[in-house]
Amino acid sequence: MKPLEGILVLEFAQFMAGPSAGLRLADLGARVIKIERPGQGEAGRKIALKNLFLDGSSLVFHTANRNKESYTANLKDAKDLERVQKLIARADVMTHNFRPGVMEKIGLDYKKVSQINSGIVYATVTGYGTKGTWSSKPGQDLLIQSMSGFAGLSGDRDDAPTPVGAAVSDIVTGTHLAQGILASLIQREHTGKGTLVEVSLLESTVDLQFELITTYLNGGQKIPKRAEKGNALADLSAPYGVYPTRNGHIVLAMGSVTELGAILDNEALQEYTDAQSWFTQRDEIMDLLRGVLVDRDTEDWMALLEGQGFWCAPVFDYRTFLSHEGYEVLKMDQELLLPSGEKVRTLRCPIRLDNERIFSPKPAPRVGQHTEEIIKELL
Amino acid sequence: MKPLEDILIVDLTQFLSGPSATLRLADLGARVIKVERPVTGDICRQHYVSNVVLHGDSSIFRAINRNKESFQADLKDGKDHEMVLQLIGKADVLVHNFRPGVIQRLGLDYESIKKINPTIVYGEISGYGTQGPWAYNPGQDLLLQAVSGLTWLNGNADKGPVPVGLALVDILSGAHLAQGILSALLKKIRTGRGTKVSVSMLESIIDFQFESITTFYHDGGAPTVRPKSNSAHAYLGAPYGVYKTKDGYLSLAMGSIPFLGELLGCQALEKYQEPEDWFRKRDEIKKILADHLGTGTTPHWLAILEPADIWCAKVMDWKDLLDHEGFKVLEMIQKVDTSDGYGYKTTRCPISINGELLTSTSGSPALGEDTRDICNEFGLTEMGEA
Numbered sequence: 001m002k003p004l005e006g007i008l009v010l011e012f013a014q015f016m017a018g019p020s021a022g023l024r025l026a027d028l029g030a031r032v033i034k035i036e037r038p039g040q041g042e043a044g045r046k047i048a049l050k051n052l053f054l055d056g057s058s059l060v061f062h063t064a065n066r067n068k069e070s071y072t073a074n075l076k077d078a079k080d081l082e083r084v085q086k087l088i089a090r091a092d093v094m095t096h097n098f099r100p101g102v103m104e105k106i107g108l109d110y111k112k113v114s115q116i117n118s119g120i121v122y123a124t125v126t127g128y129g130t131k132g133t134w135s136s137k138p139g140q141d142l143l144i145q146s147m148s149g150f151a152g153l154s155g156d157r158d159d160a161p162t163p164v165g166a167a168v169s170d171i172v173t174g175t176h177l178a179q180g181i182l183a184s185l186i187q188r189e190h191t192g193k194g195t196l197v198e199v200s201l202l203e204s205t206v207d208l209q210f211e212l213i214t215t216y217l218n219g220g221q222k223i224p225k226r227a228e229k230g231n232a233l234a235d236l237s238a239p240y241g242v243y244p245t246r247n248g249h250i251v252l253a254m255g256s257v258t259e260l261g262a263i264l265d266n267e268a269l270q271e272y273t274d275a276q277s278w279f280t281q282r283d284e285i286m287d288l289l290r291g292v293l294v295d296r297d298t299e300d301w302m303a304l305l306e307g308q309g310f311w312c313a314p315v316f317d318y319r320t321f322l323s324h325e326g327y328e329v330l331k332m333d334q335e336l337l338l339p340s341g342e343k344v345r346t347l348r349c350p351i352r353l354d355n356e357r358i359f360s361p362k363p364a365p366r367v368g369q370h371t372e373e374i375i376k377e378l379l
Numbered sequence: 380m381k382p383l384e385d386i387l388i389v390d391l392t393q394f395l396s397g398p399s400a401t402l403r404l405a406d407l408g409a410r411v412i413k414v415e416r417p418v419t420g421d422i423c424r425q426h427y428v429s430n431v432v433l434h435g436d437s438s439i440f441r442a443i444n445r446n447k448e449s450f451q452a453d454l455k456d457g458k459d460h461e462m463v464l465q466l467i468g469k470a471d472v473l474v475h476n477f478r479p480g481v482i483q484r485l486g487l488d489y490e491s492i493k494k495i496n497p498t499i500v501y502g503e504i505s506g507y508g509t510q511g512p513w514a515y516n517p518g519q520d521l522l523l524q525a526v527s528g529l530t531w532l533n534g535n536a537d538k539g540p541v542p543v544g545l546a547l548v549d550i551l552s553g554a555h556l557a558q559g560i561l562s563a564l565l566k567k568i569r570t571g572r573g574t575k576v577s578v579s580m581l582e583s584i585i586d587f588q589f590e591s592i593t594t595f596y597h598d599g600g601a602p603t604v605r606p607k608s609n610s611a612h613a614y615l616g617a618p619y620g621v622y623k624t625k626d627g628y629l630s631l632a633m634g635s636i637p638f639l640g641e642l643l644g645c646q647a648l649e650k651y652q653e654p655e656d657w658f659r660k661r662d663e664i665k666k667i668l669a670d671h672l673g674t675g676t677t678p679h680w681l682a683i684l685e686p687a688d689i690w691c692a693k694v695m696d697w698k699d700l701l702d703h704e705g706f707k708v709l710e711m712i713q714k715v716d717t718s719d720g721y722g723y724k725t726t727r728c729p730i731s732i733n734g735e736l737l738t739s740t741s742g743s744p745a746l747g748e749d750t751r752d753i754c755n756e757f758g759l760t761e762m763g764e765a
Contacts (some may be wrong), residue, residue: 059597165591314525318600347593
């Protein structure tokens with residue numbers, strides 16, 4: 001039995017943050033019904049990477065919305081709205097990411113909804129919270145990476161701010177949304193009462209940086225300086241970073257520079273006997289290392305360094321990584337069969353329960369695919 | 380009242396992945412008891428980032444372990460071990476991140492723990508799972524970023540691999556562990572049954588890349604190609620990126636290229652009418668945009684773009700952010716105090732419940748500071764003086 005069996009989630013949320021939380025709840029056993037507008041459905045169906053579409057929706061949509069059902073309703077239509085209210089009366093959780101004010105206009109704000117269902121967990125995602133000058137600004141992943149200071153952490157010293165090339169704010173916010181929902185469901189077991197759960201992309205992306213921001217706040221408010229070359233974490237000392245080898249790249253994590261010098265049989269490195277110098281002379285130490293590591297293949301260095309227990313790893317691309325035995329043994333992939341007959345090879349839930357992996361082959365729904373069934377079953 | 384009040388968590392984890400999960404559970408109201416070895420405690424206490432030591436412990440330890448208690452015990456010592464077992468007997472959740480094999484040697488594996496506490500939620504984090512060629516490799520954040528393909532998603536095409544500049548893998552695996560534990564706690568309350576929840580840093584960082592890995596599979600394994608310049612995403616078209624202006628940087632997310640051209644007074648963009656070209660010809664489009672945006676200041680461009688509903692933002696550092704009204708109103712920074720009167724600033728939990736912020740004034744504990752109280756409270760055999 002999956003832990004969330006019996007939990008009904010209505011997902012009004014669109015794009016990535018809310019739906020990624022819905023996906024996790026679905027994989028953990030909840031029944032997730034997307035409430036979509038007739039015709040187009042949720043806006044995320046149109047957001048594509050590399051212009052890839054399948055069965056009328058973007059591949060990204062299929063990735064984030066598998067294992068869900070779809071119910072269409074025009075929330076501005078009285079009859080449709082009434083049906084949705086009946087669904088809400090039976091639901092345990094609902095999520096949305098409308099901008100502040102929209103649900104109030106429709107009449108599905110928390111106050112109204114809790115009159116229909118006092119036990120519901122009502123969870124919202126905004127860009128920047130509901131107060132203040134930014135609350136009406138669009139909450140989009142890249143904008144949040146940019147505004148939160150996060151884009152200044154990656155890349156080398158002279159590079160422009162370097163955002164992460166994945167929806168990091170959305171995904172981190174989605175994990176927080178799921179956590180808040182689950183904690184509230186636990187509380188409801190004791191109190192019988194519902195809860196309003198709120199997260200925002202900005203707060204979640206600040207939380208993601210909590211270690212570094214705490215260091216900043218109490219350590220003299222110094223913005224971290226990225227390493228000149230091969231930067232991996234601006235606050236850390238040499239050798240932490242990325243280094244080219246003869247046939248690729250290698251990363252070195254924390255470790256003693258003098259020990260590293262001994263392993264590499266390099267005298268210059270062994271002269272940095274004061275651990276403070278690994279911070280203050282980081283760039284020259286990394287330069288020295290670059291000069292050494294570029295002379296041999298990654299595999300040679302791995303054999304030498306790993307043998308001595310030094311923390312290091314080869315840098316892989318997807319081709320190498322996804323065909324590696326270390327990946328295959330995880331059995332991370334699953335294949336979904338779409339109603340169109342097309343197949344999507346994607347990933348499973350990363351959490352294992354009682355040593356079992358969680359697979360769920362149900363593909364993302366077409367717009368309104370389950371409306372009639374849901375009316376028959378629940379209304 | 381916080382949602383997890385009355386939940387007791389015994390936390391054997393160190394560093395960041397496990398402790399970040401228990402921090403979140405503490406924020407949500409659970410009581411977290413860190414079990415730490417004598418003398419050094421959690422190794423993270425000495426793991427100095429940026430040389431910043433706050434009142435004897437590293438700044439990152441202080442950030443990760445606020446709002447927790449510390450119980451000192453040597454798990455290899457028979458008497459201490461027995462006391463920890465007694466404590467686990469009373470707990471709702473146990474969390475560890477020992478390498479495969481170690482936990483069995485300590486007699487704290489799930490099979491053993493289930494015998495003394497059958498309904499416990501048993502959470503564990505590993506680096507790479509328990510099988511395969513990497514199972515015994517060190518589970519360190521940068522190493523996992525490197526092997527998982529993540530470093531090729533960031534930066535411009537002419538760069539080498541670009542890691543994410545913080546411990547993303549640790550934090551995601553901690554977030555997933557917290558999700559798994561919470562769902563298992565719900566099951567425990569509803570059915571009276573315990574669960575073992577396992578996550579690995581590797582599976583978590585793979586999950587993080589679910590969009591781009593699914594794209595890779597669907598696209599016949601085509602290599603990841605980052606934009607030549609102004610990179611913010613390898614798989615998205617122009618204008619998505621960061622652009623230098625006269626006085627800083629500006630980010631542009633999705634938007635119509637000809638419309639942007641019209642708004643910005645950049646005629647060269649108006650010929651890109653086909654949305655497909657915004658991806659295929661992104662390098663030339665970005666070059667045109669970059670040259671044009673370099674001629675004005677960030678506020679100048681924002682004043683044009685924001686009213687037209689173009690998704691854009693000024694790129695800010697923490698000083699800009701923390702000084703801004705839009706951030707201050709969130710009350711995201713809180714001050715916490717240690718029991719011996721040292722105060723420091725840190726962030727609060729990002730989740731709010733019933734309109735209330737989840738804050739706590741408790742700073743991180745000194746090593747073993749709660750050992751005696753916990754012994755007394757739970758009737759554990761009294762420990763001798765350390």
